[in-house]
Amino acid sequence: MDYDRNIVIIGFMGTGKSKVGLEVARRLGREFVDMDTLIEERVGMTIPEMFARRGEGFFRQQERQLCQELAKRRGLVIATGGGALIPEENRQTLGTSGLLVCLTCDVSGILRRLAQAEDRPLLDGADRRERIETLLAQRREAYSRIAHQIDTTGLTVEEVAERVIELLKSEAVVEKIAVRTPTGSYEIRLGEGLLARVGELARQQGLGGRAALVTNPTVGDLYASTVVKSLRKAGLEPIICQVPDGEAYKTLDTVSSLYDQFIACGLDRYGAVLALGGGVIGDVAGFAAATYMRGVPLVQLPTTLLAMVDASIGGKVAVDHAQGKNLIGAFKQPELVVIDPLALTTLDEAETQSGWAEVIKAGVIGSPSLFKHLEERGDEPSLPVIAEAVRVKVAIVEEDPYESGRRAVLNLGHTFGHALELLSGFTLRHGEAVSIGMVAATRTAVALGLCDEMVEGRLAALLRRFGLPTRYEDHEPREIWEAMATDKKKQGKKLRFVLPRAIGQVVVTDQVPKAVILEILERLRTR
Ligand SMILES: NC(=O)c1ccc[n+]([C@@H]2O[C@H](COP(=O)([O-])OP(=O)(O)OC[C@H]3O[C@@H](n4cnc5c(N)ncnc54)[C@H](O)[C@@H]3O)[C@@H](O)[C@H]2O)c1
Numbered sequence: 183m184d185y186d187r188n189i190v191i192i193g194f195m196g197t198g199k200s201k202v203g204l205e206v207a208r209r210l211g212r213e214f215v216d217m218d219t220l221i222e223e224r225v226g227m228t229i230p231e232m233f234a235r236r237g238e239g240f241f242r243q244q245e246r247q248l249c250q251e252l253a254k255r256r257g258l259v260i261a262t263g264g265g266a267l268i269p270e271e272n273r274q275t276l277g278t279s280g281l282l283v284c285l286t287c288d289v290s291g292i293l294r295r296l297a298q299a300e301d302r303p304l305l306d307g308a309d310r311r312e313r314i315e316t317l318l319a320q321r322r323e324a325y326s327r328i329a330h331q332i333d334t335t336g337l338t339v340e341e342v343a344e345r346v347i348e349l350l351k352s353e354a355v356v357e358k359i360a361v362r363t364p365t366g367s368y369e370i371r372l373g374e375g376l377l378a379r380v381g382e383l384a385r386q387q388g389l390g391g392r393a394a395l396v397t398n399p400t401v402g403d404l405y406a407s408t409v410v411k412s413l414r415k416a417g418l419e420p421i422i423c424q425v426p427d428g429e430a431y432k433t434l435d436t437v438s439s440l441y442d443q444f445i446a447c448g449l450d451r452y453g454a455v456l457a458l459g460g461g462v463i464g465d466v467a468g469f470a471a472a473t474y475m476r477g478v479p480l481v482q483l484p485t486t487l488l489a490m491v492d493a494s495i496g497g498k499v500a501v502d503h504a505q506g507k508n509l510i511g512a513f514k515q516p517e518l519v520v521i522d523p524l525a526l527t528t529l530d531e532a533e534t535q536s537g538w539a540e541v542i543k544a545g546v547i548g549s550p551s552l553f554k555h556l557e558e559r560g561d562e563p564s565l566p567v568i569a570e571a572v573r574v575k576v577a578i579v580e581e582d583p584y585e586s587g588r589r590a591v592l593n594l595g596h597t598f599g600h601a602l603e604l605l606s607g608f609t610l611r612h613g614e615a616v617s618i619g620m621v622a623a624t625r626t627a628v629a630l631g632l633c634d635e636m637v638e639g640r641l642a643a644l645l646r647r648f649g650l651p652t653r654y655e656d657h658e659p660r661e662i663w664e665a666m667a668t669d670k671k672k673q674g675k676k677l678r679f680v681l682p683r684a685i686g687q688v689v690v691t692d693q694v695p696k697a698v699i700l701e702i703l704e705r706l707r708t709r
Contacts, residue, residue: 188252189350190260192262192267192283193325193334197334198334198342200216200218202285203259203260205343206343206347207259210259215260215261217261217263217266220248221244221263245262245265254279267324267328281349282330284325285342286334287334288335289318291335292314293311296310332345351379357370357565357569359372361579368515369519370520370572371383371519372569376520377409377525378411380412380520381417384416385416389454389481392418392421393421394444394453395409395413395458396440397459400427401460405485418454421449423444425439425440425463425467432465432466432500437470440467440470441470441474449474450478451477454481455481456481457481457482457484457494459485465499465508466499468512469510480516481516486526488537488540488612491537496578497515498511498585499511499513500512513583523565535650536611536612537563538613539613541571542620542641546594547591547594547686548578549686552574553644575592578591590678590690595618595621595622596680597623598618598623598662598666599618600665601665602662605661613650617651618653621641621706626702627681627682629702632681653708659699659700660700663696663703679692
């Protein structure tokens with residue numbers, strides 16, 4: 183799969199779309215598509231012939247179909263026809279596939295560039311200047327709706343191409359979040375298309391040398407080549423280190439196989455480990471990076487929603503043991519986290535849904551505005567939504583880097599959730615379990631008079647809207663209580679509950695009577 187988002191160049195005739203597009207494609211080593219030329223080839227006649235024989239409507243229909251086709255592809259530089267993106271539908275279709283750039287030019291410039299052109303059916307017959315001015319006036323509003331405009335008047339094709347590429351780069355990094363740690367700080371970069379710029383971002387953090395890119399076959403097939411290409415371009419020496427896909431492989435055996443691969447490729451402390459994948463890859467590669475040669479630099483490249491908003495941030499890395507999840511671990515702060523929301527386009531719907539539970543959790547713990555946004559806007563994992571959930575987690579881990587206090591709030595819904603996960607034999611997904619757990623926690627808070635009933639209503643409605651469960655079946659409340667208590671005892675911890683006081687505010691308490699919990703569990707059970 184070619185992953186880089188498309189660059190779509192729009193503009194009036196004579197603004198240089200085709201020449202600039204070709205130059206941009208040449209510089210970026212991409213495929214160039216000139217829509218008008220492609221339509222001519224497919225229909226088997228020139229555009230003036232098409233207008234004359236089949237009419238403008240036929241041509242516009244060809245444009246519409248081609249927009250839909252190209253929007254499904256990636257890594258292209260596309261020059262559209264001058265009128266192709268005038269219909270709102272076409273603009274939206276191509277807009278979802280990448281960056282839209284509109285080229286403009288003054289009328290004299292357009293006239294000069296079109297001086298020799300005879301194949302412009304829309305300019306036929308009339309005085310050219312007058313015709314151009316009329317057409318421009320008709321299209322001005324549609325062109326002005328394109329967010330990025332480049333005035334090409336007096337510029338060469340090379341200069342315009344340079345500006346398009348600069349725009350692509352600057353537009354990609356939309357968010358930069360700094361995280362303070364006990365030993366320094368690191369940056370989280372968020373932006374669409376950033377996986378193609380990992381090398382450059384790693385360089386900016388002073389990383390170089392061998393780059394061990396740890397991934398699994400699922401994620402590797404989709405994104406490893408993009409990351410490897412960018413690492414090479416930035417002068418790093420990438421080598422792909424594969425581990426099998428799945429929580430079952432989050433083990434010391436897998437870590438050991440990574441050590442073998444690191445040694446074989448000559449990774450040393452001047453190099454880095456890059457974790458490309460979901461939370462499992464982040465945890466296992468992170469643990470390997472924390473321990474190999476007493477620690478080598480780590481870069482997190484999370485590709486699931488859960489890993490983006492939770493697992494990749496905060497420096498906890500771990501593997502599972504036969505006696506329990508995450509029993510063997512370390513604190514290992516990354517040098518850099520790169521979050522590219524476009525990676526979510528290939529994620530399973532069920533995985534995305536699971537991630538939503540963590541995003542909603544972030545809203546309940548620390549961001550009423552995020553919660554409200556989700557209530558109003560629904561389930562688009564957009565960059566601002568991810569960024570806000572990340573900020574909630576960052577604020578908490580900065581305050582409590584070694585998990586000795588405040589960080590416990592991140593376990594909202596987890597006390598109930600873990601017990602349900604365990605009892606289901608892990609057939610219930612983590613996100614689903616956390617979802618039911620958050621409702622149980624909120625209901626407990628209401629029962630104890632800590633929060634208003636409305637909070638529970640809003641939370642349950644939002645979870646349901648995201649397709650997440652709010653009730654459980656199959657188990658006896660007493661069974662769940664036992665599972666919660668045993669789970670905590672095993673970890674040598676007290677049974678503690680994170681309870682909402684309001685949207686955006688939670689408290690941690692171990693003062694919840696067993697009878698209250700049993701009653702709430704009874705009421706949340708479906709029969
Ligand atoms: N370290 C922490 O602070 C922390 C916090 C929360 C969770 N975790 C850990 O995270 C793990 C769960 O992470 P997860 O939910 O990301 O699961 P996961 O890593 O198993 O990923 C889920 C599935 O999606 C695939 N996948 C990942 N990205 C994809 C993409 N962009 N397109 C297509 N497929 C993709 C994976 O290969 C996998 O099959 C657990 O082990 C949990 O303990 C750690």
